[in-house]
Amino acid sequence: xxxxxxxxxxxxxxxxxxxxxxxxxxxxxxxxxxxxxxxxxxxxxxxxxxxxxxxxxxxxxxxxxxxxxxxxxxxxxxxxxxxxxxxxxxxxxxxxxxxxxxxxxxxxxxxxxxxxxxxxxxxxxxxxxxxxxxxxxxxxxxxxxxxx
Amino acid sequence: xxxxxxxxxxxxxxxxxxxxxxxxxxxxxxxxxxxxxxxxxxxxxxxxxxxxxxxxxxxxxxxxxxxxxxxxxxxxxxxxxxxxxxxxxxxxxxxxxxxxxxxxxxxxxxxxxxxxxxxxxxxxxxxxxxxxxxxxxxxxxxxxxxxx
DNA sequence: CTATATGGTCAAGCTGCTTGACCATCACGT
DNA sequence: ACGTGATGGTCAAGCAGCTTGACCATATAG
Numbered sequence: 001x002x003x004x005x006x007x008x009x010x011x012x013x014x015x016x017x018x019x020x021x022x023x024x025x026x027x028x029x030x031x032x033x034x035x036x037x038x039x040x041x042x043x044x045x046x047x048x049x050x051x052x053x054x055x056x057x058x059x060x061x062x063x064x065x066x067x068x069x070x071x072x073x074x075x076x077x078x079x080x081x082x083x084x085x086x087x088x089x090x091x092x093x094x095x096x097x098x099x100x101x102x103x104x105x106x107x108x109x110x111x112x113x114x115x116x117x118x119x120x121x122x123x124x125x126x127x128x129x130x131x132x133x134x135x136x137x138x139x140x141x142x143x144x145x146x147x148x
Numbered sequence: 149x150x151x152x153x154x155x156x157x158x159x160x161x162x163x164x165x166x167x168x169x170x171x172x173x174x175x176x177x178x179x180x181x182x183x184x185x186x187x188x189x190x191x192x193x194x195x196x197x198x199x200x201x202x203x204x205x206x207x208x209x210x211x212x213x214x215x216x217x218x219x220x221x222x223x224x225x226x227x228x229x230x231x232x233x234x235x236x237x238x239x240x241x242x243x244x245x246x247x248x249x250x251x252x253x254x255x256x257x258x259x260x261x262x263x264x265x266x267x268x269x270x271x272x273x274x275x276x277x278x279x280x281x282x283x284x285x286x287x288x289x290x291x292x293x294x295x296x
Numbered sequence: 297c298t299a300t301a302t303g304g305t306c307a308a309g310c311t312g313c314t315t316g317a318c319c320a321t322c323a324c325g326t
Numbered sequence: 327a328c329g330t331g332a333t334g335g336t337c338a339a340g341c342a343g344c345t346t347g348a349c350c351a352t353a354t355a356g
Contacts, residue, residue, distance in 0.1 A: 003254075005280070006261035010168055011193070012283035017165030019288035020158055039312095045159070055334055067313050069335070091321045091334045106151075113154035119286045127282060132153070134279050135160035138267045140167035187343095203303060215344050217304070239303045239352045302353070310345075315338105322333070 020115055027111020033104045035078055043071055044097065044105050047081060051096035080104055168263055175259020181252045183226055191219055192245065192253050195229060199244035228252055 021038050028036060039061070046052050046060045058068035072095050075081040080101040086092035097105065120128045169186050176184060187209070194200050194208045206216035220243050223229040228249040234240035245253065268276045 003257040003261045006264040007257050009264055009276070009280040009283065010172070010260040012280060012287045013161075013165050013168060015287035016283050017161050019286075020161060022288075024158070037312095053334070063312095064314065065335070066315090066337090070312075086334090089322075089334075093335075109151040109155050112158040113151045116154040116157055122285055123282055128157070131279070131282050132157040132160060134271055134275060135157065135164050137270055138167075139160045139163035140170075201303070211343095212345065213304070214306090214346090218343075234303090237303075237353070241304075298356090300353100300355080302351100304349100304351085306347105306349080308345100308347090311343095312341105313343100314341075316340105318335100318337080320333100320335085322331105324330085324332095326328085326330105 020112070023115040024108055024111045027114060028104065028107050031107040031110070033107055036080075036104070039071070040075065040080075041108055043068075043075065044080075044101065044108070047095055047097050047101070048105055051084075051094045053086065053092045053094060055092075057095070075101070168260070171263040172256055172259045175262060176252065176255050179255040179258070181255055184228075184252070187219070188223065188228075189256055191216075191223065192228075192249065192256070195243055195245050195249070196253055199232070199242045201234065201240045201242060203240075205243070223249070 024041065025036075025038055028041075042061055043057055046057055052060070054069045054072055055065050057072065058065040061068060061071075072081060072083070075095075076083060079098060081095050081097050083093045083095055086094045116128065119131075123131070172189065173184075173186055176189075190209055191205055194205055200208070202217045202220055203213050205220065206213040209216060209219075220229060220231070223243075224231060227246060229243050229245050231241045231243055234242045264276065267279075271279070
């Protein structure tokens with residue numbers, strides 16, 4: 001593998017990721033959820049199952065807990081999440097999605113599915129499955145880095 | 149394709165892109181080029197062939213020309229690029245990479261090749277080729293968006 | 297030759313993040 | 327039980343990267 005081929009692959013991967021991010025963001029806005037940036041999506045993904053603390057979010061996003069707390073403030077202010085008392089730790093606050101937050105999460109899923117469907121039209125369904133398997137095997141485990 | 153599968157694919161793609169960005173950045177730093185952020189890499193890619201104007205860069209990066217100009221200032225100050233008179237337009241200034249800028253570009257290519265080599269070890273060389281072709285076909289053409 | 301568009305710069309302001317300090321609560325060792 | 331350090335969270339100040347707005351110099355069209 002020559003360096004130029006590696007760069008072509010890297011550029012394509014970055015362009016595809018950037019394009020997908022853009023598509024999802026557009027789709028979410030088109031479904032009526034405004035004032036959100038892509039970074040919020042990564043937060044939603046962490047909150048989705050059962051909620052999380054601000055510090056959990058900070059680790060997941062790779063930012064300070066202050067920054068995570070500000071992000072939560074914003075999501076609360078806009079009605080996507082709310083803070084509850086933590087059932088096991090009186091210091092902590094459990095951040096959970098509101099109904100609107102869940103609706104927004106579903107909107108993001110739909111937008112993603114829409115983009116992926118177009119890939120299916122270009123590559124074929126089977127190839128998209130292959131692509132998913134390949135990406136799952138090379139994707140790192142660590143915290144999602146929401147910015148370049 | 150269910151939404152959950154689309155999300156799994158999206159998450160894997162974003163994680164792979166984020167991981168690759170991180171790897172390249174680390175590799176560039178390890179080779180002695182400091183004070184650079186991933187966004188600079190996208191600028192380098194545009195400057196590499198024959199140079200570009202600040203406005204060209206702005207369009208390519210999807211930012212204002214003022215922001216692009218500041219980025220150029222920074223690259224000039226750190227010795228990676230220099231401004232020259234534009235051969236055909238007295239208003240414009242042609243921004244070109246210095247020898248150090250080219251060395252940094254090669255370092256980024258090496259770091260990318262290193263990461264891709266690891267993917268080859270996991271997926272096999274043939275599968276990596278397939279991956280590259282697939283990504284090239286779904287990657288959008290537009291301006292590279294250096295931030296999420 | 298005027299009029300408008302374009303490349304670039306200067307200046308001010310905003311936003312999202314950081315560092316640093318601090319308080320409340322938890323968990324451990326004695 | 328109690329002191330001590332670790333941990334979750336907040337408040338405050340500062341900074342970096344970007345934006346908008348105004349402006350000048352040069353190019354291009356009518």
